[in-house]
Amino acid sequence: xxxxxxxxxxxxxxxxxxxxxxxxxxxxxxxxxxxxxxxxxxxxxxxxxxxxxxxxxxxxxxxxxxxxxxxxxxxxxxxxxxxxxxxxxxxxxxxxxxxxxxxxxxxxxxxxxxxxxxxxxxxxxxxxxxxxxxxxxxxxxxxxxxxxxxxxxxxxxxxxxxxxxxxxxxxxxxxxxxxxxxxxxxxxxxxxxxxxxxxxxxxxxxxxxxxxxxxxxxxxxxxxxxxxxxxxxxxxxxxxxxxxxxxxxxxxxxx
Numbered sequence: 001x002x003x004x005x006x007x008x009x010x011x012x013x014x015x016x017x018x019x020x021x022x023x024x025x026x027x028x029x030x031x032x033x034x035x036x037x038x039x040x041x042x043x044x045x046x047x048x049x050x051x052x053x054x055x056x057x058x059x060x061x062x063x064x065x066x067x068x069x070x071x072x073x074x075x076x077x078x079x080x081x082x083x084x085x086x087x088x089x090x091x092x093x094x095x096x097x098x099x100x101x102x103x104x105x106x107x108x109x110x111x112x113x114x115x116x117x118x119x120x121x122x123x124x125x126x127x128x129x130x131x132x133x134x135x136x137x138x139x140x141x142x143x144x145x146x147x148x149x150x151x152x153x154x155x156x157x158x159x160x161x162x163x164x165x166x167x168x169x170x171x172x173x174x175x176x177x178x179x180x181x182x183x184x185x186x187x188x189x190x191x192x193x194x195x196x197x198x199x200x201x202x203x204x205x206x207x208x209x210x211x212x213x214x215x216x217x218x219x220x221x222x223x224x225x226x227x228x229x230x231x232x233x234x235x236x237x238x239x240x241x242x243x244x245x246x247x248x249x250x251x252x253x254x255x
Contacts, residue, residue: 054094054121054159055239057082057129058147060169060200062101065138067170067201069227074170074201077228079133085235086126096121097129098155100147101140112175114140115147117155144169145176148214152186152193165195166238167214168231172207180213187217196220196238200231 059082065075089095097119105111118132119125144167156163173179183195197215199222202208208224215222223234236242 061138094121111141143175183217
């Protein structure tokens with residue numbers, strides 16, 4: 001009996017020692033924060049669902065959208081391309097529109113909060129979105145991060161499930177913190193937001209890296225567009241619809 005007790009004690013001591021060693025070497029599964037400089041290392045490359053139930057377009061109306069490519073203003077290209085694509089979005093998908101840069105503002109504070117939800121998420125919204133696009137003028141700055149914060153905290157506040165943002169911009173952030181930094185912190189607690197970014201005629205390396213990070217950190221797509229054809233292809237890819245799907249839409253005659 002005494003021998004059995006001694007053997008049991010030895011086994012118990014060995015188990016305790018083994019457990020304590022394993023505990024010390026247990027890998028740390030806590031969220032690892034990456035800086036914008038090495039964001040590409042954490043891209044999940046996950047194909048997002050092609051059956052999004054709600055898509056919010058965030059469109060750049062900063063003053064630089066009045067610049068031209070081959071004689072055509074970028075803003076006209078964006079409007080005309082969206083006019084082609086909007087009616088092809090399935091009717092069971094909610095769509096909405098937020099714009100930024102549509103107000104110049106007399107102060108830095110005003111210019112950097114020039115972001116508005118002009119068309120709330122809803123079904124068959126393409127006519128309303130198009131009307132808003134053609135009624136809005138490009139005059140201001142580029143508050144991308146503020147717009148993303150407003151979209152996620154307010155526009156999607158009561159929305160359940162996956163939230164899909166398509167950001168169309170011709171430049172990087174020039175008001176708030178980098179959108180890359182914002183989404184890095186956001187994704188520590190959220191996994192229901194996907195941001196696809198279309199960089200339209202963006203040639204600045206820092207701005208491109210900033211925007212690419214914003215997409216990749218949310219498992220979204222980052223696409224460069226330097227022509228109207230590029231823009232159309234990029235929008236079709238982010239929405240996940242076939243170019244050959246038929247759709248018709250009337251551009252308001254007053255525009």
